[in-house]
Amino acid sequence: MTKIEPRTLAGFMELLPNEQILFNQIKETIETTYKKYGFLPIDTPIIELSEVLLAKAGGETEKQIYRFQKGDNDLSLRFDLTVPLAKYVAKNYGNLSFPFRRYQIGKVYRGERAQKGRYREFYQCDIDIIGDGELDIINDAEIPSIIYDIFTNLGFEDFTIRINNRKILNGLFEEIGQKEQSEEILRIIDKIEKIGKEAVVEEFEKIGVNSEQINKIIEFIEIEGTTNEKLEKLEKLNIENETYKQGVKELKEVIKNIKIFGVPEKNFKVDLTIARGLDYYTGTVYETFLNEYREIGSVCSGGRYENLAEYYTNKKLPGVGVSIGLTRLFYKLNELNIIKATKRAVAEVLIIPMLENLTEPIKLATKLRKMGINTEIFLNNKKLKAKFKYADKLEIPYVVVIGEDEVKENKVTIKNMKTGEEEKIANDEVEIIKRLEGVNIKID
């Protein structure tokens, strides 16, 4: 038979089991944290009607969509979890309690140009808090405490949640009479870390921003100091624009409460250059950086929006949320050796039977499983050496051998595969569990 080469598409992550175990651990940490804050799970289809999914999209996004015809239907694969959320809330409005706090973790699809570290299928882990008509600004202060918990739970210490408010930027542009070009100006500001101040000034000149306006922008983005100093300086910039003032007020309120929410000063800061996309966000915006690995880019971003679902409903649904691009994050952390797949097995104990009658090995496995220990029985008829080799390759931490002798004596031989220690002990699950160092016990 002619064989077909078993291959996976470029841009689609497919991990070996040891990496998958690690990936799942990270995913679970994120999900557990979301649940700790009372967020509700939803799960929307990966395929939607194009008319529904692309109600708002256009330009770059639309080009990346996986879109196709099936029967009479024009279908598309979801490219984020926000549009499906908007559809979901509009559709189920009468059945939801507001503020509606939901999390969703799932795969999304973008037909990006294939390149290293860019994925066409990737997990997003989103939370959003949706208000019915209104949503208190204090919600914007809770979000960073959730981000803080997640990255702390993942073992990180040196990370910064950067916070800004889009109203401040918008107000500034209104003030200097550059509202029309605000998107363009934001795009240029965004590049300041990469290309430097001089190049930024040149780009401003190119698009016709005059020197007085440029000075005002530069004065603004160069505001430095502690968080409190920055907030003070923002107030002293002599900008009378109402949107600007509102933005500063909101930012102050958010910062005050972030502290109350217990996020340490070293883990957040005001960053006036952050804009997060160009039209969606209308208030607070967040980006999160692992400081030792700035090259990864933001690992958790989001913000406040005025109206989640205006394409579907007349209800005003303001919200605030963030998203973690888990697939890319995992890839980068792995590539930089920041995380390491340490487990090759799910089983904590491998029972090796060395006899015909499997009654005793199976009984023991059942007891250990009842005590919450993931337990595998080696079920193929091989030599002892081959069975141990299997445990070795999978790095299963403990092996329990049961042979004819052990059964006669009602004992088992337990081997710690790390230290090589071997011991013949009573065939008793409690005695065995005593020897399992570092294994979590959770009784059913």
Add this chain to the structure above:
Amino acid sequence: MTKIEPRTLAGFMELLPNEQILFNQIKETIETTYKKYGFLPIDTPIIELSEVLLAKAGGETEKQIYRFQKGDNDLSLRFDLTVPLAKYVAKNYGNLSFPFRRYQIGKVYRGERAQKGRYREFYQCDIDIIGDGELDIINDAEIPSIIYDIFTNLGFEDFTIRINNRKILNGLFEEIGQKEQSEEILRIIDKIEKIGKEAVVEEFEKIGVNSEQINKIIEFIEIEGTTNEKLEKLEKLNIENETYKQGVKELKEVIKNIKIFGVPEKNFKVDLTIARGLDYYTGTVYETFLNEYREIGSVCSGGRYENLAEYYTNKKLPGVGVSIGLTRLFYKLNELNIIKATKRAVAEVLIIPMLENLTEPIKLATKLRKMGINTEIFLNNKKLKAKFKYADKLEIPYVVVIGEDEVKENKVTIKNMKTGEEEKIANDEVEIIKRLEGVNIKID
């Protein structure tokens, strides 16, 4: 602005949060059980190259595929988790340890005709044990013990795992000289419960099976009695065919070991009419029925196959596995009122602040979360009544009110929302937790 109707495609399940919580609980029970037996997780893309995914498919399956072009690529959405497993094992052969025990839980896609209870996007929860060259028959006996654990853990008692062996059927057809028509005969046998014996005999006659052959088939499928009696009768049928004999031997071996694996007699039985599809399975086959709800059909099916990945590799990879069609199972259990969404919230405690300064409420929430309690703070500025209404609607079991009075006295007011009991107690997480009946405490 013209609004687009926010709708979800027919055949795509989208649940309200309370149903989603229940769905996730069931999914987690299945996953936890798979892990208890040491199965390794994998996660393969939903999109694959059509050439790879459809290496084997044909006929009915191919018609249902979501297939489309993106750039130069002819792509398809996976329609099961077996073909991706075959690709995965063939591709990663050198990096896997055999027997390779893997689980995968994920969505698959089939463009079925839309009808009630039929899904086009649905979860499958699969386990498979893949051998390298060979795989001991004892593995076929472990599978039912896993099925047994899952449905017991899901709260079912009255279910039966029906077991057969394809070799017995194949051998029988060879013996009576009807090998060529075996697929057709199986299709007819499959209908016996629906259409009855006489109609089955008529159908046999229609396809040219002679009366002697029909008698042999009927004699075979009418074998009754206890499991042991059935096995004895199979041996006494005077069939000399080697495949048949091998099948009976395997079935005996599997049955013997299923008992050792601790599956109660009432939860499994030999059912000689089960064939499971027509060409894939080559040995043991399983179907699982909830006896009070036979109309649901099999809730967990699978079997033994000779060669997992022959379309991709020359390696011989025999395996055995089962699959649970979770989406359909959930739909049916829900429709029949067998399961009920009892939780509307993920939060076990709602903290209601009735003051300006949120320091105390937030501190308490942080402490409760550290003790493993999912805790939400009501963050919008509403009247007490509106805040309680939110807890009521979401059925959050406990509300903790912190107002100015409480802060002064260093107390909180805790209300059991089920009983209506209200108590002012010390603002102390341990005191609070003592009052949380039926809430799981798991310290981080």
